[in-house]
Amino acid sequence: MSSPIIRRFFFPSLTRRYLLRLVVLGLTCYLIFGYLLIPLRIQGHSMEPTYRDGAFAFCWRPQYLFSPVQRFDVVTVRFTGRSVMLLKRIIALPGETVEFRQGKLFVNGNQIKEPYVHHHSDWNLAMRTIDPGHVYVVGDNRGTPMARHRFGQVRMNRIVGGVVL
Numbered sequence: 627m628s629s630p631i632i633r634r635f636f637f638p639s640l641t642r643r644y645l646l647r648l649v650v651l652g653l654t655c656y657l658i659f660g661y662l663l664i665p666l667r668i669q670g671h672s673m674e675p676t677y678r679d680g681a682f683a684f685c686w687r688p689q690y691l692f693s694p695v696q697r698f699d700v701v702t703v704r705f706t707g708r709s710v711m712l713l714k715r716i717i718a719l720p721g722e723t724v725e726f727r728q729g730k731l732f733v734n735g736n737q738i739k740e741p742y743v744h745h746h747s748d749w750n751l752a753m754r755t756i757d758p759g760h761v762y763v764v765g766d767n768r769g770t771p772m773a774r775h776r777f778g779q780v781r782m783n784r785i786v787g788g789v790v791l
Contacts, residue, residue, distance in 0.1 A: 661687065662686070662687055662688060663684045663685070663686060663687075663790075664684065664685040664687065664702075664786070664787075665682065665684055666682065666683045666684060666685055666702065666711065666713070666789070667680070667681075667682055668680065668681045668682070668683060668713060671767050671770070672712075672713075672714075672765030672766070672767050672770075672775060672776070673700070673713045673714070673715075673765050673766050673767060674745075674766065674767045675744050675766070675767075676700065676715075676742055676766045677700075677713055677766075677789075683713070683789050683790065683791055684789070684790050684791070685702040685711070685786055685787045685788070685789060685790075686787050686788050686789070686790050687786060687787035688787070689787045689788035690785065690787065690788070695716055695719070695761055695782065695785065696716070696719075697716055697717060697718070697719060697733075698715060698716065698717070698742075699715070699716045699788060700713060700714070700715050700716075700788065700789045701713075701714060701715075701716060701763070701785045701786075701787070701788055701789065702785070702786040702787055702788070702789055703763060703780055703784055703785055703786065704784045704785075704786050705776075711786060712776060713765075713789060714763035714764060714765055714777065714780075715742070715763060715764060715765065715766055716761045716762070716763055717731060717733065717738070717762055717763065717764055718733050718756050718761065718762035719756065719761055719762075720756050720757065720758050720759060720760055720761065721755070721756060721758065722734050722755070722756050722762075723735070723753050723754065723755050723756070724751075724753070724754060724756065724762045725751055725752060725753040725754070726749040726750055726751040727750060728748055728749075728750065729746045729747040729748050729749050729768060732753075740766075742766050743766055743767075743768050744766075744769075745767055745768055745769025745770075746768060746769070747768040747769055747770075747771075747772075749768060749772050751772070754779075756779060757779060759781060759782055759783075760779045760780060760781055760782065761779070761780055761782060761785070762777075762778065762779055762780075763777055763778070763780050764777035764778075765777065
């Protein structure tokens with residue numbers, strides 16, 4: 627025998643008040659998870675070990691409304707359309723120079739320590755200057771060849787937001 631409380635919980639009366647609460651809840655969830663806190667399923671190994679393949683995270687869109695992007699921020703970059711986004715780390719800002727020498731990152735000629743990189747590489751990339759309105763992004767997993775990575779200059783308006791767990 628089931629109690630009336632349990633029965634009411636699983637089979638509520640479809641009153642006007644209940645339906646209104648259901649509509650408000652659905653609309654609130656749609657707005658929050660569709661526009662403010664976008665759920666992400668991570669596919670790929672480019673950000674390992676910081677973010678693992680198959681893990682979940684959220685893109686917090688308001689993060690850069692009142693503060694500028696900073697070096698080492700992990701951001702969500704719109705790749706194509708609204709549904710394909712990449713997780714990348716900002717390593718250089720507008721007007722700076724960036725290069726890789728034997729897998730070591732140099733920004734403005736100074737070697738940058740990257741404690742989040744666990745798989746070092748032998749990447750070599752000639753010095754380049756970041757255009758105004760752009761940032762330079764790359765993944766944390768540098769153990770794979772450069773040809774298998776998507777990285778480089780990205781217009782700042784393609785940055786959707788920051789990443790939160």
